[in-house]
Amino acid sequence: MRQSLIGNVKTVVAITGASGIIYGIRLLEELEGEKALIITETAKRILEAETSYSVSDVESLADAVYHEDELFAPVASGSYRFQAMVICPCSESTLAKVSQGIADNLVTRAAAVCLKERRKLIIVPRETPLSAIMLRNSLRLTEDGACILPASPGFYPKPQSVKELVDFLVGKILDQLDQPHELFRRWGD
Numbered sequence: 330m331r332q333s334l335i336g337n338v339k340t341v342v343a344i345t346g347a348s349g350i351i352y353g354i355r356l357l358e359e360l361e362g363e364k365a366l367i368i369t370e371t372a373k374r375i376l377e378a379e380t381s382y383s384v385s386d387v388e389s390l391a392d393a394v395y396h397e398d399e400l401f402a403p404v405a406s407g408s409y410r411f412q413a414m415v416i417c418p419c420s421e422s423t424l425a426k427v428s429q430g431i432a433d434n435l436v437t438r439a440a441a442v443c444l445k446e447r448r449k450l451i452i453v454p455r456e457t458p459l460s461a462i463m464l465r466n467s468l469r470l471t472e473d474g475a476c477i478l479p480a481s482p483g484f485y486p487k488p489q490s491v492k493e494l495v496d497f498l499v500g501k502i503l504d505q506l507d508q509p510h511e512l513f514r515r516w517g518d
């Protein structure tokens with residue numbers, strides 16, 4: 330755990346155990362402002378399986394790092410005034426828990442805080458195909474104010490690399506956070 334910063338976190342980024350960990354890494358690289366990172370144990374294993382980054386490489390991109398078990402961390406409380414949370418990628422397991430109000434680790438608790446405090450919660454699921462359970466959970470979260478932003482990049486900017494596809498998705502997340510960026514060419518530009 331690294332806690333170099335207490336009190337100024339603007340955005341909580343959670344990386345959970347779904348494929349597409351690179352989306353969360355690129356988000357951490359591009360996101361402005363103080364950020365706290367929670368990376369689940371399953372996500373750490375998938376990170377090693379599908380990227381060349383180490384866990385410490387990823388943790389070094391954040392201002393504060395918490396373990397998923399740290400339910401006494403500041404971001405577990407609504408009285409700690411972070412502005413937004415992005416779960417990227419979000420496993421369907423974590424999505425299901427958040428949709429049902431289960432707050433059993435720091436990821437699901439911080440997400441529950443976002444919903445109850447009416448803060449921005451952006452959830453980036455990566456699964457296909459989707460069961461009716463998954464679709465119902467996503468609908469419930471949308472109705473409760475979260476933004477479901479599936480990890481499905483657009484192809485209209487004619488991407489030439491995986492990085493461009495990843496950057497398109499990260500740009501869509503930054504749009505939701507009102508952060509200006511030039512990560513992809515917009516339709517009409």
Ligand SMILES: Cc1cc2nc3c(=O)[nH]c(=O)nc-3n(C[C@H](O)[C@H](O)[C@H](O)COP(=O)(O)O)c2cc1C
Nearest residue numbers: 345346347348369371372375420421422423455456
């Ligand atoms: C290699 C691997 C890839 C996985 N990919 C996905 C995925 O893309 N989407 C998903 O919803 N679950 C995926 N899972 C399953 C989740 O990791 C599993 O449900 C886990 O309990 C999620 O825990 P977490 O959300 O606390 O990280 C994957 C598991 C493994 C081992």
